[in-house]
Amino acid sequence: MKTVKVNIVTPDGPVYDSEVAMVIAKTVSGEIGVLPGHIPTVAPLAIGTVTLKKEDGSQELVAVSGGFIEVRPDQISILAPSAELAANIDVNRAKESLARAEQRLQKKQDDIDFKRAELALQRAINRISVHEGN
Ligand code: ATP
Numbered sequence: 246m247k248t249v250k251v252n253i254v255t256p257d258g259p260v261y262d263s264e265v266a267m268v269i270a271k272t273v274s275g276e277i278g279v280l281p282g283h284i285p286t287v288a289p290l291a292i293g294t295v296t297l298k299k300e301d302g303s304q305e306l307v308a309v310s311g312g313f314i315e316v317r318p319d320q321i322s323i324l325a326p327s328a329e330l331a332a333n334i335d336v337n338r339a340k341e342s343l344a345r346a347e348q349r350l351q352k353k354q355d356d357i358d359f360k361r362a363e364l365a366l367q368r369a370i371n372r373i374s375v376h377e378g379n
Pocket of ligand 1: 257310327328329333334335336338339342365368369372
């Protein structure tokens with residue numbers, strides 16, 4: 246088995262559906278690389294980059310904001326609150342979101358606001374990084 250089918254789905258609809266040679270994803274307990282034929286696994290994802298390596302050697306980056314990865318030998322599914330392919334990221338929006346989050350973190354009114362701002366900050370940094378190809 247040389248490739249595995251990958252689906253990335255969000256509440257807004259499907260983001261990706263194709264065959265790849267390898268998936269690298271950031272789970273809450275660290276990065277995993279998944280090849281075709283992998284044993285079944287489910288893991289929660291962190292805010293981070295999903296790298297989709299194609300059979301021709303090219304790769305595609307997706308900014309994912311958490312959710313889950315479900316691995317089966319012939320299919321990998323990623324369910325995430327939001328996910329954007331690098332080409333679909335509005336980098337100015339992400340920079341504005343980052344600036345807002347930084348302002349909120351400086352105010353630091355209570356714990357809930359702090360956590361929300363911290364997550365928004367991570368999403369924005371992740372989108373900027375995926376847009377830049379990192
Ligand atoms: P913002 O403050 O800009 O709304 P956010 O991190 O709060 O950012 P989310 O709640 O994660 O946004 O996402 C809401 C929707 O907007 C999702 O469908 C997500 O894919 C989309 N989205 C958010 N930021 C961007 C971006 N910079 N480029 C493209 N789509 C984005």
